[in-house]
Amino acid sequence: MKSVIFIIDGLGDRPNNEGNTPLKEANTPTMDRMAKESICGLMNAVDIGVRPGSDTAHLAILGYDPYENYTGRGPFEAAGVGIDVQPGDIAFRCNFATVDENFVVIDRRAGRIKNTAELEKVIDGIEVDGVKVIFKQSGGYRAALVLRGDKLSDKITEGDPHHEGVKVPEIKPLDDSEEARRTANIVNKIIKIAYERLNNHPINEERRKNGLPPANIILPRGVGKVPHILPFSEKYGLKGACIAGTGLIKGIAKMVKLDFIDVEGATGTPETNFMNKAKAIVEGLKTYDFILVNVKGADEASHDGNYELKKKVIEKVDGMLEYILNNIDKNEVYFVLTGDHSTPIEEKDHSADPIPIIIWGKSVRVDDVEKFDEFSTHKGGLCWIKGKYIMPTLLDLMGLLKKYGA
Numbered sequence: 001m002k003s004v005i006f007i008i009d010g011l012g013d014r015p016n017n018e019g020n021t022p023l024k025e026a027n028t029p030t031m032d033r034m035a036k037e038s039i040c041g042l043m044n045a046v047d048i049g050v051r052p053g054s055d056t057a058h059l060a061i062l063g064y065d066p067y068e069n070y071t072g073r074g075p076f077e078a079a080g081v082g083i084d085v086q087p088g089d090i091a092f093r094c095n096f097a098t099v100d101e102n103f104v105v106i107d108r109r110a111g112r113i114k115n116t117a118e119l120e121k122v123i124d125g126i127e128v129d130g131v132k133v134i135f136k137q138s139g140g141y142r143a144a145l146v147l148r149g150d151k152l153s154d155k156i157t158e159g160d161p162h163h164e165g166v167k168v169p170e171i172k173p174l175d176d177s178e179e180a181r182r183t184a185n186i187v188n189k190i191i192k193i194a195y196e197r198l199n200n201h202p203i204n205e206e207r208r209k210n211g212l213p214p215a216n217i218i219l220p221r222g223v224g225k226v227p228h229i230l231p232f233s234e235k236y237g238l239k240g241a242c243i244a245g246t247g248l249i250k251g252i253a254k255m256v257k258l259d260f261i262d263v264e265g266a267t268g269t270p271e272t273n274f275m276n277k278a279k280a281i282v283e284g285l286k287t288y289d290f291i292l293v294n295v296k297g298a299d300e301a302s303h304d305g306n307y308e309l310k311k312k313v314i315e316k317v318d319g320m321l322e323y324i325l326n327n328i329d330k331n332e333v334y335f336v337l338t339g340d341h342s343t344p345i346e347e348k349d350h351s352a353d354p355i356p357i358i359i360w361g362k363s364v365r366v367d368d369v370e371k372f373d374e375f376s377t378h379k380g381g382l383c384w385i386k387g388k389y390i391m392p393t394l395l396d397l398m399g400l401l402k403k404y405g406a
Contacts, residue, residue, distance in 0.1 A: 002289050002398075003290050003291075003333065004285070004333060006295075006337050008298055009294055010298050010339065011339025012341065013353075021373065022307055024373040026315050027315055032370065034360045035358050035370060038358035040376075041382025042384045042385075043382075043384070045340055045387035046066060046386070048352070048354075052340065053350065060387035061390055071154055072154060072223050073224065075226040077091070077093045077144045078144035079250070080251025081137075083136055083146050092222055095109060098110045103167050104165065105164050105219070108162070108219065111212050112140060113140060116143065118203055123194050131149035132149060133147060134147075147183070147187075153225070154225040155173060155180040156174055156223060158222070159191055159220045160221040170188060171185075171191075199214065199217075236290070236395065240288060243292070244294040246294065268300075269296065270298075270313050272297055274317065275320065277295065277320060282323070298313045298343075301313055321337070333361060335360040336390060342354070354374075359397070361397065
C-alpha cells in the first residue's frame with residue numbers, strides 16, 4: 001500500500017453573508033465523490049485554537065511536533081532555496097528593500113525587483129568575525145541568509161520593521177548569553193556591509209536612472225537555528241517524496257529528507273500548472289511509498305481577499321483530483337485530502353478555524369458525508385482530529401503501525 005497527503009494550502013474559510021465559502025460554493029464533483037467514498041472529519045493541523053503557519057502545519061501533518069522541531073521559518077526558507085543547511089546554522093528569511101541615507105525604509109520589497117542574482121553575489125561568501133555568510137536570492141525581492149560558525153544563537157530580534165517610513169531596527173539579543181550578543185552584533189554588521197555594497201551597485205544605479213527604487217539593503221527576519229530532525233524514512237520506514245511549488249514547502253521536504261519531484265510550471269501561484277502536478281503524482285507513486293503534495297493557489301487568493309479566484313483555484317484542483325483518481329487504484333493507494341490551515345477571505349490571513357479532511361482508500365469506514373466542505377465533513381467518522389494523528393492513521397491502514405503492548 002502507498003499513500004498521498006494532498007494539501008490545498010489555505011483551503012478553509014468562514015461563511016460570507018450568504019452562508020457560503022469558496023469551497024462550499026465551488027463546483028467540485030470529484031471532491032464530493034471522494035467524500036462519499038471516504039471517512040471524513042475536521043482537522044486542526046497543530047491544535048485547536050492555534051493559528052498555524054504553513055511551516056508548522058506541514059510539520060505537524062507529517063508527524064513532527066512543531067513545538068520541538070520548529071525554531072523559526074528561516075531554516076526552512078534557506079533549505080528551500082537550495083542552501084545546504086546544517087544543524088547549528090542560524091538562518092533568516094530576507095527581503096531586498098529600499099532605504100534612504102538614514103536607513104529609513106522606503107520600500108520593503110524594492111519595487112518588487114525581479115532579478116537579484118547579481119546582487120546576491122556581493123553578500124554571499126563574506127566573513128564577519130569568523131562567521132561565514134551564505135546568502136542566496138529566492139526569486140524577486142526574497143532571499144535567505146545563513147550564518148555558519150561557532151558561538152551563535154537564534155535568540156535575537158529581527159531587522160525587518162514590517163512597515164515603511166521607519167528606520168531599520170537594530171538587532172538586539174533576547175537573552176544575556178554571549179552567543180546572543182555576538183550574533184546580534186554580527187547581523188548588524190552584515191546589514192551595514194550589505195548597504196555599503198548594494199547602494200552604489202551598477203544594477204541599483206541603473207534602477208535609479210529608470211525611476212525605480214534601488215535594492216540597497218537586506219531586512220532579515222524569521223530567525224531560527226537549524227534543528228536536528230529525524231529523516232522521514234527513518235521515522236516511518238517509507239520512501240517519500242514531495243511535490244510543491246513554493247520554497248517554504250520545498251524547504252520542509254528537504255529538512256525531513258523527502259525527495260523533491262520537480263514539476264515544470266509548478267509556481268505556487270493560482271497560475272501553477274495543475275495538470276502537470278497531477279501527472280507527477282501518478283508517476284511518482286510508481287517509485288515512492290508516500291507523496292506529500294502542496295497546492296498553494298487558494299491561499300494566495302485568500303491573502304488577496306479574492307473570493308472568486310479562490311473558488312476558481314479549488315475547481316482547478318478538483319480537475320487534478322479527477323485525473324489522479326482515474327489513474328490510481330483504490331486498493332493500492334490511501335489518499336488524504338485536506339488543507340494546512342484556513343485563510344478566511346475576510347481576514348486575508350491564517351486562522352484557527354478547522355479544515356475538512358477525508359481519507360479515501362481500501363477498507364476505510366465510509367460514513368454518511370456526501371460533500372467536501374467545512375460544513376459537511378464534521379459529521380464524519382474522523383470527528384475532529386489534530387494533524388499529528390494523520391501519519392499514524394495512515395500507517396495503521398497500510399498495515400505498518402507497530403502494536404502497542406502484547
